Amino acid sequence: MKVSILNIGDELLIGQVVNTNAAQMSQMLTQAGMAVSGVFTVGDLSEDIEKYLRHCLSVSDAVLITGGLGPTKDDITKKTLCDFFGSELYENEEALENVRRIVASHGRELTEINRLQAWVPRCCTMINNVLGTAPCMWFETDDRPSKVVVSLPGVPFEMVNLMETEVVPRLKAHFRMGAIVNKNVLLHGIGESFLSDLIEPWELALPENIRLAYLPQPGLMKLRLTARGDDSAKLQSQIDEALSGLYPLAGQYIVGEDAESLPELVARTMAGKTLATAESCTGGNIAAKLTALAGASGYFRGGIVAYSNEVKECALGVRHETLVRHGAVSEETVREMAAGARERLGADYAVATTGVAGPSGGTPEKPVGTVWIAVASKEEVHAELLHLTGRRAQIVERTCNAVFAALLKVYNKWV
């Protein structure tokens, strides 16, 4: 079953906003077993919306549209869809009730402009958007079998909630899709081509209804197994069996399962323990990634961003002599940073980074990409030297993932 995505909004065409909606929608659709055949981004122009909607319908079974649902005159998606389907707008009771509730929760009065949000074309099924005032609209064409057009708000968290709770389940039902079971495995320390060689015999022996996807990120490899069939329970045990064959080949690189990212795994692993951070070259990114997930306060005590040597000394207790003798980017320094953070911030575990993220600051002995990381536990301090390539942001990203992987390994006593 093929889906096209049509993202509408002038702000996308001037580069003011990055189109994260397309990636999030594609990910959700792919995981539900649907194939995204194309993503089209056009401005708030009625004739463009109509033209590309017509095109999308000609190449796919369903079209998901985002954006252009605001109450201002720039936003013309609703009117355009209404005309496209030869329908007329009416005030929907349930949508109005929702708008009223949201406006009241902000302590404001319902205005005429607010009220306009509750008007929808008669021919569509209104899907209530509990997080926002713009309703989601579900249209079906006269084709046999009928195709589906869904109009969603462009606000990312409203779109995600509607996709998860309403649109994806309804699409599955409408197109009578079979069962699908996904499984993620996260690996660290091996590149795509080496991994692919290593697990080739296993991959070739996978049952025909199980597909494998390589999803590399900077410093992290995500493998996704997708099983399709009729019976979820059966698919689940099929996946479990397949997975048991992966560990003998690549187990040393596997850091966890069933997570989209390493911070998710760290949060799960650290439950009941406490963690502190000491960051130099990652400049706060490790702490920011951990605290981006709600509930981080359950295990994360805090961290020190020790960008200058003075802060390494005064806030982490790195010895002046260590910095002078070995330099800021050294095994000795990173060990003292991790141990200092663990002790001073009173945590069970602490992680530390110090390195040259570039673009300047490299030397022949310690070129850009030279990074030391460490994990301190009650028992020991584990340190690793990384030689990373890429630009500043990628080096930081790769370092963060290396730190999360090292923490999981130390915690699980794999190192």
Next chain:
Amino acid sequence: MKVSILNIGDELLIGQVVNTNAAQMSQMLTQAGMAVSGVFTVGDLSEDIEKYLRHCLSVSDAVLITGGLGPTKDDITKKTLCDFFGSELYENEEALENVRRIVASHGRELTEINRLQAWVPRCCTMINNVLGTAPCMWFETDDRPSKVVVSLPGVPFEMVNLMETEVVPRLKAHFRMGAIVNKNVLLHGIGESFLSDLIEPWELALPENIRLAYLPQPGLMKLRLTARGDDSAKLQSQIDEALSGLYPLAGQYIVGEDAESLPELVARTMAGKTLATAESCTGGNIAAKLTALAGASGYFRGGIVAYSNEVKECALGVRHETLVRHGAVSEETVREMAAGARERLGADYAVATTGVAGPSGGTPEKPVGTVWIAVASKEEVHAELLHLTGRRAQIVERTCNAVFAALLKVYNKWV
């Protein structure tokens, strides 16, 4: 002059990668005075690439293509373009030299697969990609006036470098575009609709060749003035004159000019001074945003992510009594955090945040979105209470921008 963007890659259609290229290219093209009429994302399928290239050429003057230029058999953009233009591939000397240099810099031998990267269609102009092995290719159609098709690598930093140094200047020359001058003004503390009402008389009186764009971000408003004409110097003075009329109306909200983001302004302002951070609810994001810009070590000493109360006490010296009496989210606490960070990390200025980012943790007195921020200087500690709306990530984003704006104001003695 109209441009279409065609992004190629299966990884974009499964949502593995967010299409940041489209936004970056759109921004650069818009600032150069070109209009992006649509962005199309398709998979690595020859027939799709050809179909959408044909379509893009029918609706625009130039088509910029990214991706599908790797040496593996999945990557078919080059072959498809070669066929589309009825040309044949040959080994380009300059491209080969570049590939050889890059392979050697990684200490590796040139392989046959590396060498394939240097093959390009005879009919195109090869534009050397100094940062990567995939050359950029410039094609012109037989139309009168001729249209342009450019194939760029999908690796973001390679694409950006080629756009800046080669593609945008060549497009300007090919389409004989006039001069264009842009000016950014950053404002804080006022929403789009209020600002628009406030500056309406000024906006209506702008010369016809100057356009104004509102570019809102969470907790920040960017206004962009774009002047078009023949003579850059004249446009510059026209912009300066226009801008002088904005200050009497909205000067109190203006935090700076000629920057894309507040961290950029902070970096410029802090030159010769030092800064430290003390973050609770922002969890390291302020430090991460500041250190994302190369050269941050010139002014940024470091920071404390004081997520737990114990860390607020032990690392920042917030008094236990203050936390017990007023709570972690209070004016008293944020003031002690900022003062503590400034003193302990030995900086001229320090900023601090403490608040409820949600989704849980809110109370009737301090609901989600209640955030205290502070800026400490040698002379004083300035504190502000924010009442923010949105989800966790947005509250963090808005808090960061409020902190940067407050720092600039304190530094410039506007508060």
